[in-house]
Amino acid sequence: MNLSYEKMVQLASSGLQAAGIGGKAAFETAQFLALAELDGLASHGLARVSQYAGHAKNRRVxxxxxxxxRPFKASAALVDACDGLAFPALRFATDLSVNLASKTGVGLVAVTNSHHFGVAGHFAEAAARAGYISLLFGNTPAAMPMVGGSKALFGTNPLAAAFPIDNQDPLVIDMSLSAVARGKLLVAAKKGESIPEGWALNAQGKPTTDPNEGLKGLMVPLGGDKGALLALMIELLVVGLSGSRFSYEADSFFDAKGNRPRIGQLLLTFDPGLAGRQVFANKIQGFLKTLAADAGTRIPGRRRFKQRAAGFKEGVNVSDVVLEEIQTGIRQSWNG
Structure with a gap:
């Protein structure tokens, strides 16, 4: 079914509130889920409503x-999400990091006792639109092994970076450290589709094209050993500075029952004016011209922003399976 952004926000918010999540948290979460749909990132869109609702019903959030x-010195702070959904805390933390950077040049904000935080690039993008360079790291429940290992130790540990560009959309780099985002397996499982070999391993460590088996097994690290080592770096930075749980201590997001994940995120926001804001702007513009001179070069984030603009105008086709899941949850709350 084709839905507008406003309809997606309304539906997602209603689905979350039906599970008992507070109105403000449900609405702010729904905004980011709908934005993911507009950007063509269905794996982090409305498909997550029933997942979060299951966590709420089982008190995982x-x-x-x-x-x-908790402020820490002049340029840093710790934000406690208090076991709630991550989006309100990350939104708050992003604004705080920008505020700190505007005063001191750098804003370092760690988020603890958090949850699944969706599209990392959305938060970095917001800081860049305010005129700042932004980096965001997060850990997630264990899904990938260490180099040479066979047990899930790290999460897919996403990272994002965004750079402001005068009078244009920012340059946004956004990726997880698995070959693909784990949410793509969730979407494929809901649709009853297979996945390409090379995305995931089953519980026995063998390649699989069954998304359900992949969700029970391991994700393949992006770039092999290098992806695992980058995941290690993020794990130590995020957990060490936020005091959150390690990935292996958090139960899977894909199970309705389990512990409260209490994972973390880390934001770094910089004023780009160290050598002069105009110097930074000129350097970015010059580099973009160099990229544009190479035919076929793709600028990170451009395709996402193009899809978003089209989605705002024309709406987005949301999976009937996902819509039925949300509507079933709402009906059950009425009958309950």
């Missing part, structure tokens, strides 16, 4: 948390 902040 706090339904109406009050975010806490």
């Amino acid at each position: 706090e339904l109406d948390p009050k975010i806490k902040v």
